Amino acid sequence: MTDPDSGAALGSDDDLLLERQLCFALAVASRSVIASYRPVLEPMGLTHPQYLVMLALWERSPRTVRDVSDALLLEPATMTPLLKRLEEAGLVTRTRQPGNERALDVSLTAAGRALREKALAVPVTMMARLGITRAEADELHRSMMKLIAAAHASREADGART
Secondary structure, eight states: OBOTTTOOBOOOGGGGOGGGOHHHHHHHHHHHHHHHHHHHHGGGTOOHHHHHHHHHHHHSSSEEHHHHHHHHTOOHHHHHHHHHHHHHTTSEEEEEETTEEEEEEEEEOHHHHHHHHHHTTHHHHHHHHHTOOHHHHHHHHHHHHHHHHHHHHHHHHHHHHO
8 A cells, every 4th residue: 555645655554563663672672782781891890881982992092082983973072971981980081182172082091901801701791691692793783784874874865855
């Protein structure tokens, strides 16, 4: 059946069941998985968002705030409180770039670099907590990255129409 106004295909009543909604499943999965990280990250003194920042910095340090925010797909303004808490914990430093007072470099401290050793256990611990294999985790990751790319492309297309 098609919508007489738009010509778009209409779904069935089952398509509106909460249990069939991708957005619902993703939201609940996200909250549930992130909550599962809490007891694993607490002994390291990290929240989940702080862990993501540290992952970006363990890949490459120093990085600009903009570079970290781009890597995490977050607004730079969102980074400020995260970085401030990580700096207060002695894990990172923030310094102005020479010749560019607007750009901040974020660098790992010795304590931040040392924390990486403890973090090496997090992925394996989380797979065990979630009852998934590395192959299953990799497949979920590929699917989520494909979904993220499609959502970004959709938003960009929407922006081009406005």
